[in-house]
Amino acid sequence: MTTPVRKKGRLSEAVQSIQPSGIRRFFDMASTMDNVISLGVGEPDFVTPWKVREASIDSMERGYTAYTANPGIIELREEISSYLSRQFSTPYDPENEIIVTVGASEAIDIAIRSTVNPGEEVVIIEPGFVSYAPIVSLAGGKPVSIGTKKENEFKITKEELEAAITSNTKAIMLCFPNNPTGAVMTKEDLDPLVEVIEKNDLLVLSDEIYAELSYDQKHYSFARLPGMKERTILISGFSKAFAMTGWRLGFVCAPADITAAMLKIHQYAMMCASTPAQYGALEALRSGQDDVERMVTSYKQRRNYMVKSFAEIGLSCHVPGGAFYAFPSIEDTGMDSNAFAEELLHEERVAVVPGNVFGEGGEGHIRCSYATSMESLETAIERIGRFIKNHSS
Structure with a gap:
């Protein structure tokens, strides 16, 4: 008698x-319609600065098209270390403390997969970026x-x-400046968390992708707090600040x-990040700060x-201290977030x-990206105002 094969x-x-992703669902819906103003996807409306594009093109013309070292070209890692030191007073050793990744998204993934065992808990601050909880679950x-x-x-x-x-x-997973709320936490806000983190022997995964987009005060990195660098995995990238x-x-x-x-996961999953992109990023860090400041002024x-x-x-809408999102409350309309967004x-x-x-915690609010032209924002506000007026009792 043969043993039946278990159906898999x-x-x-x-x-x-x-x-x-709920973000992509609304983006995909909008893409099928005409005359839509999208405040949905968090993407700068600026084109990558020309000198960054030129550096990438130049690297290809010089034949730099092969794999790089798994953690990225050493020149870029050295520049990342210098950048973090001068901008946020958080230097890292380019030889063994920095990996160049395929976006901050891969950085989040390998940070979680390399530290979290099955069944272990990761505290996630909400409202928060949509990928954190799924990545924890997948790990x-x-x-x-x-x-x-x-x-x-x-x-x-x-x-x-x-x-x-x-x-x-x-x-604990932190993201400040925050997506979607634009909230920031100062040193004074972060200090009280240190005691809790040390007492409970926690790691901190600090997503600081919006660090440059801080409007009213300079960003304070969690890794800069006394005793926290050895507990912190700092995640960042080039997408937002450098367009x-x-x-x-x-x-x-x-x-x-x-x-x-x-690096073990990165080696097997990605090998290395794009070579031309790395040379473009190198130029962004060396000469792109003026472009960043120009964009930040516009976002503010x-x-x-x-x-x-x-x-x-x-x-009502609190004043976002960073990122490029407004997170207004729609509670007074009597509609839930999904209904409001779909009908709008x-x-x-x-x-x-x-x-x-x-x-x-995000129910009763909508996220509106202001990383689009002022003309589009003015038209969007006019339309949202008309929508609210038409739906008021």
Whole structure:
């Protein structure tokens, strides 16, 4: 008698358990319509500066088209170290503490996969970027959410962090300046977390991709806090500040033992980041600061306009200290986030992202990217104002 063969499913149970990105769903809906103003996708409307593009083109003309070292060309790693030191006072050893990755997204993935064991918990601040929880789940970990409050400007407190920690907690995922709220945390805000992190022997995964886009005060890196560099994995990249989204280039910095572990995954999954992109990024760090400051000045003007305009049409909105997102409350409309976003798209051709895709704490809000032209923002505000007026009781 033969033993029956157990029927196997075609798909991974872990993959089946996660949902597609809510951001992409609205972007895909908008792409099928005419005359849509998209405030949905977080992408600069600026073109990558010419000298960065030229450096990449030049590297190809000189024949630099082969694989690089797994962690990236040493010149770029040295420049990343110098950049972090001069901009944020957080230097790293380019030889064994920095990996150049395929976007900050890969950096997040390898940081989590190299540190989190099956069943271990990772505390995630919400509202937060949509990929954190799925990546933790795919690594076999358990995402644990902390919902921040608009009354506290969407910052995390020591007490909220303590309440979420169990004996199984391995790490906390931070993202400040925050996507989607634009919240920032100063040194004074971050200091109280140190005691909790040390007492519970936690790692900190600090996504600082929006560090340059800080409007009212200079960004303070979590790794700069006393005793925290050895506990912190710093994640960043070139997409947002340098307008290089399509180049797919990021970097991750960590203590040498964690970096070595991340490099194993990077070697097998990616080999190395794009060679021409690395040479472009090298030029961005060497000579691109003026371009960054010009873009930041423009974003700040747009931020001020958006916050003021939302108030004028009846939507309360805290002033985002960083990133390029406004996160107005729509609670007074009586509509939930999904309904508001879908009806606004169909009736007024404005694409926004419902706040609940960033976690339960985002319900009652919408995310609006102001990384688009002032002309488009003015038209979008006019349409949103008309939509609210048409739906008011």
